[in-house]
Amino acid sequence: MPRTGERGGPQTRARISEVATRLFLDRGFDMVTVAEIAREAGVSSVTVFNHFPRKEDLLLDRTVDAVELLRSAVRDRAPGVDVLASLRDVALGLVDTRHALSGVKDGSIPFFRTVAASPALVARVREIASDLQRTLAEELERDPAFEGDGGLLAAFFIAGYGTVLVETARRLMGGEPPSAVADDHRARLERLFDALRGGVC
Template identity: 50%
Template sequence: MREQKKARTRQHITDTATLLFRERGFDEVTVAEVAREAGVSTMTVFNHFPRKEDLLLDRIPETVDLVTRAVEERAEGETPLAALRRLMLELVDQRHPLGAIGDTFVWLWRVVLGSAALRARAREGVEEVEAALAGALDRAGEPRARLTAALVVAGCRVAYVESAGRQLAGERADDVVADHRAAVGELFDVLQGVHDRAAGD
């Protein structure tokens, strides 16, 4: 019950913050305003979100969890790269915010692009995901875990940025999704080829 209440409070705070950021822009809204609008204290906000940026970029922990679980809980006989490919394509098909495809995400990208603080936090988030993935790959016995993690994250980021950019320019998600899925597939084909050649050395 206590954990459920904490989760509801956290969601209420981030929902409130998201509405304010969408209406006025990230830099124009203070944490105190978010707290007042959500009906909680500023301390409560910071108890749930260490930094203001995390009020909007609240899916970084989820991303860390998703990529590590994809590797650690993969099916018997499934390689880590195959598991990660499957995850990335599932996120696209679900129109998940982390999948880069969705007409409803354009406003979010605009808010992030409009704030230096958010862009910096997003870069930190990418580094956190890469470090977590490297750890999961290492535990899975991957001999070049850090390099593989860096290549996976960099490749996914390129695909994400390109597809988001097309949608920001006015293309509909339905017109971008096929190219995005193809880019993700090509990325993992290349990574698997590199992995196989390295394993044969």
């Protein structure tokens, strides 16, 4: 028999993620075991790994959302809208809504500190960035309306977006006012897209 709450799919996944995030932020990523998370969430360790193949993904659980946003920016853009404009709208939309992927969501500082303190999480972030770059490049290569160099655009966009995020995290952890950091974050994204427009597309 499954333990309490092991069924339910998305609800089980959400509960595991919530418990894991709370424990990681309270105690640090490396100080919490998957067995502890499973026990706190009322599931087995096997169930945890069924939903999250890697321990790191218990905290970095927005990768699927990021992939879908990139794919949608390419596939679902309106006729006459080029890829760079679509990516810009998505990126700035995340900032304006303070989405978790924007880097400026309220309460993000404990998350940033937890990631920065764990070499395993930092390494996983880099792997995710590489996966996102590959995803975007593949989407661009399949898009008959895109005439630029998809590999270069994907590389520059993901690297640039990551650079903006890292600087924003550094400033927030340094105690700068969140509203000022968010305004500068948006301005730096605008500069990123201006540079991409002038140099890649």
